[in-house]
Amino acid sequence: MSRYILKRGFSMLITLLGVSILVFLMVHLIPGDPVNYILGEFATEEAVNRLKANLGLDKPLPLQYLAFIGGLLKGDLGTSYITGLSVLEQIVQRFPVTFQLALYSLIIGSICGIVLGIVAAVKQNTIFDQLAMLVSLIGISAPGFWIALFLILIFSYHLPIFPISGYDGFYSLILPSITLGLGTTGNIARMTRSSMLEVIKQDYMRTAEAKGVNVIRLIKGHGLQNALIPVITLIGLQFGHLLAGAVVTETVFALPGIGSLAIQAIATRDMPTVQGLVLFMAFMFILVNLLIDVIYSMIDPRIKYD
Amino acid sequence: MVMKKTGFIKMFLLSLFVLVVLSACSGNSKDAQTQPTDQGKKETNTTVETPKQGGGTITVTSVREPDTVDVQRTTWVDDANNHLYEPLVRFDFDGKVVPALAESFEVSPDGLVITFTLREGTTYHTGTPVTAEGIKKSFQRFMDSAPTSYMVGPLEEVVVVSDLKFELHFREAFAPFLSNATTAYLAPLDPSVIDELGDDFGTKASAAGILKLAEISRGSFVKYDTFSDFQLGQGYSQNKGAANFDSVVFRFISDDDTRILEFKRGNSQIMLSVPPNYISELENDPQVELARTLANGHTYLGMNNKKPVFQDLRVRQAIALAVDRAPIVDYALEGAAQALFGPLPPTIPGYSQKVEDQAAQMYGRNIEKARQLLAEAGYEQTNNNGIVMKDGKPLSIELWVTSEPTMQRIAQLLQNQLAEAGIEMRISVQEDATIRAQSPEGAHEMLLWTYGWYDADILHSLFGRGISTRVHYQNDALIEILEKARVEVDPNVRMKMYEDAQMIIVEESPWVPLFVRQNVVAYRDIEGFQVHPITGSIIWSDITKK
Numbered sequence: 001m002s003r004y005i006l007k008r009g010f011s012m013l014i015t016l017l018g019v020s021i022l023v024f025l026m027v028h029l030i031p032g033d034p035v036n037y038i039l040g041e042f043a044t045e046e047a048v049n050r051l052k053a054n055l056g057l058d059k060p061l062p063l064q065y066l067a068f069i070g071g072l073l074k075g076d077l078g079t080s081y082i083t084g085l086s087v088l089e090q091i092v093q094r095f096p097v098t099f100q101l102a103l104y105s106l107i108i109g110s111i112c113g114i115v116l117g118i119v120a121a122v123k124q125n126t127i128f129d130q131l132a133m134l135v136s137l138i139g140i141s142a143p144g145f146w147i148a149l150f151l152i153l154i155f156s157y158h159l160p161i162f163p164i165s166g167y168d169g170f171y172s173l174i175l176p177s178i179t180l181g182l183g184t185t186g187n188i189a190r191m192t193r194s195s196m197l198e199v200i201k202q203d204y205m206r207t208a209e210a211k212g213v214n215v216i217r218l219i220k221g222h223g224l225q226n227a228l229i230p231v232i233t234l235i236g237l238q239f240g241h242l243l244a245g246a247v248v249t250e251t252v253f254a255l256p257g258i259g260s261l262a263i264q265a266i267a268t269r270d271m272p273t274v275q276g277l278v279l280f281m282a283f284m285f286i287l288v289n290l291l292i293d294v295i296y297s298m299i300d301p302r303i304k305y306d
Numbered sequence: 307m308v309m310k311k312t313g314f315i316k317m318f319l320l321s322l323f324v325l326v327v328l329s330a331c332s333g334n335s336k337d338a339q340t341q342p343t344d345q346g347k348k349e350t351n352t353t354v355e356t357p358k359q360g361g362g363t364i365t366v367t368s369v370r371e372p373d374t375v376d377v378q379r380t381t382w383v384d385d386a387n388n389h390l391y392e393p394l395v396r397f398d399f400d401g402k403v404v405p406a407l408a409e410s411f412e413v414s415p416d417g418l419v420i421t422f423t424l425r426e427g428t429t430y431h432t433g434t435p436v437t438a439e440g441i442k443k444s445f446q447r448f449m450d451s452a453p454t455s456y457m458v459g460p461l462e463e464v465v466v467v468s469d470l471k472f473e474l475h476f477r478e479a480f481a482p483f484l485s486n487a488t489t490a491y492l493a494p495l496d497p498s499v500i501d502e503l504g505d506d507f508g509t510k511a512s513a514a515g516i517l518k519l520a521e522i523s524r525g526s527f528v529k530y531d532t533f534s535d536f537q538l539g540q541g542y543s544q545n546k547g548a549a550n551f552d553s554v555v556f557r558f559i560s561d562d563d564t565r566i567l568e569f570k571r572g573n574s575q576i577m578l579s580v581p582p583n584y585i586s587e588l589e590n591d592p593q594v595e596l597a598r599t600l601a602n603g604h605t606y607l608g609m610n611n612k613k614p615v616f617q618d619l620r621v622r623q624a625i626a627l628a629v630d631r632a633p634i635v636d637y638a639l640e641g642a643a644q645a646l647f648g649p650l651p652p653t654i655p656g657y658s659q660k661v662e663d664q665a666a667q668m669y670g671r672n673i674e675k676a677r678q679l680l681a682e683a684g685y686e687q688t689n690n691n692g693i694v695m696k697d698g699k700p701l702s703i704e705l706w707v708t709s710e711p712t713m714q715r716i717a718q719l720l721q722n723q724l725a726e727a728g729i730e731m732r733i734s735v736q737e738d739a740t741i742r743a744q745s746p747e748g749a750h751e752m753l754l755w756t757y758g759w760y761d762a763d764i765l766h767s768l769f770g771r772g773i774s775t776r777v778h779y780q781n782d783a784l785i786e787i788l789e790k791a792r793v794e795v796d797p798n799v800r801m802k803m804y805e806d807a808q809m810i811i812v813e814e815s816p817w818v819p820l821f822v823r824q825n826v827v828a829y830r831d832i833e834g835f836q837v838h839p840i841t842g843s844i845i846w847s848d849i850t851k852k
Contacts, residue, residue, distance in 0.1 A: 030740075031737075031739075031740040031743055031744055032737065032739030032740050032742070032743045033739075033742070033743040036739070036742045036743050036746075037381075037739065037742065038381065038453055039381060039453045039454075040381030040453060040454065041742065041767075041775060041776075042456060042767045042773075043453065043456065044456050047453070047455065047456065051453070082373045083373050083374060083524070084374065084379060084505065084506075084508070085524070090524065093524065094524070094525060145561075149563055149564075152564065152567060153567070156567070156571075157567050157570075157571055160571070164564060164567050164568050164571060164573065165557075165559055165561075165564045165568060166526065166527075166557065167526060251560055251561055252561045252563075252564055253564065254526070254557070254558065254559040254560070254561065254564060255525075256523065256524065256525025256526045257525070260525055260560075261525060264371075267737070267738065267739060268373075268739065269739045269743075
């Protein structure tokens, strides 16, 4: 196992290097110049050139990239062109909000999704199945901003139970988490249903049923364990998507997470912040998937990495 | 690694539990992100040093978070970061420059020296006295490193005459200086904090304004406390001393719907930048009042005059004649704007009613005349799609517009209006940053853009030699007048020069001025609310919470 983790760690570094090149090229090649933003539209040419030199933007791209990587190796993600703050500091300050939001959404999505999926599979082709799949469809297809406004209107505006916007601890993350978790619920419910349906048809399920095992034990003990393997893969992937998908939710609920930071950074062509954020997100995505792979081997004895 | 068959669910739930615990721990390190509003859960750990004036916290919801509260490190100043600062001079309600932090000022006859005398006993938020030496330090920092350093023009030296008197020496006269000095950009910074923090001034910014910085939470809010020693209330405010409340919190909510719901629920007392589509709803709310002021600039349909198609005056004039401002103001902006034909809005000194009337007379909508001018320019109707053609090519122009919904609605109206004259307009939605970067290169054909400033010298920035970055229009006669106006000391002579310059712009039609927006601010549960009619800035002195 440790050898496997080491191997994955190495491939993670290669992936991150690739991501760093891609993101560096992307932020430098899209139209728009941070100097324009910093100096405003009436800046003199002299001021523009001076600032470009100060930021190192007058150097050729490969040299700028090497400087970026050099900083990265020292644990320095650079300094925001716009706010003058350290990129790492900004991420550290804002990530807890996004992480909590993604985590709570994942918990809501996983629990609701698995339950809905099981009900839909066990009660296949009944009204329960159809209702569960309808909820799943709404979760997948309804736009996040629409769900968010709907929830705010009901539970914050008309019934003032939760705050409308802003971050004030766990309580203020309930509506955003439901908003974000609904999409996950839909995906997980569909995956659980199809995976469960496949398992239900297996001989060992029929045998257990014939032996008189009660339904709950049959599903929990024989069905769910096998059906959940692909679902867990999906949950891992979903966590990465939730981190990235938090952008809209954070904007509507005015949450100070890394999603809203990313939007701001892209709009102002704050290259160091965009680069730092994308690299960080890539790192988190890879890390979570590695964790999921490790969890596999722990829950399914058939999976061995050595 | 074999587990009991049913153990995996427990394992999975345990993993989630561990993550929750971890996240709860990480949540504890977020003091700076705690919401400061009175929505009910908890207060911030901010120390409020200011004695109570009348009490309460006023919450303001705003769209855009300032990149920094250090005005010498930004090009964006608004209510959320400018009340920390007290400029040397201010505009009164008539647009006249009057003393503020300075007790008086005097411009030498040749315009090369401006002498300021400071008020006695004034201090910055830290208690450091306001002195000429400190102001010199602040100016020096501005000239050395501020992105807006061009605002002081050819300023050569700051000469300290005495503790409370200093002179600004210019290489040549720079008439826009006093207007520029009314802005927070040129307001003095506390020299003791400059010495202590240098480039990090913004983290503990101190100046002489009516509000002092209490707390910044990036992505959430900026909190200010009342500056209890403030004694610089202006002639237009009854209260000359400190504000009548404890603190002000600016919350940044970019989503219009969320912002409006927070305001309607009573969680904020002031809502800046009311979106046009919510104005009538708020007008009908008996608990809400609206304050409207005209912006210091206008929105225009800019032509890239470098492009061959726009080098024909008849085409430029035809486009101007095809535009109908009334539906744009009435429908796209829900009445929250004033149609404009001339180059300057009424809020910028230099605005001329004569110019405006002349422009309105020349460019009131006239489709027949527009078609006739196009025909004279060689554009004829040669097929049945309604678009005029010349040399086998249709008159088809691309318009760059930002993703702001209101601007897109305006673009659609313009598209229909120009089509009636036989001009095809293709709307291209571009990112704001892209337009800013690409239009100076001349990559666009037309754009829908807005400018804003407090002085008629803005015309020099828009049409000056080699710096016309949006419309790329160069006219020697115009440039000559604008350059002379920059160094003219006599305000009356200067304003006459701007009138002449505007007449040239009207006749040459290098752009189509469309409208001046109204800054609409909604407020509730407070009294004594005023917005400065020239700057559009909130006047805090007389505000009290009900």
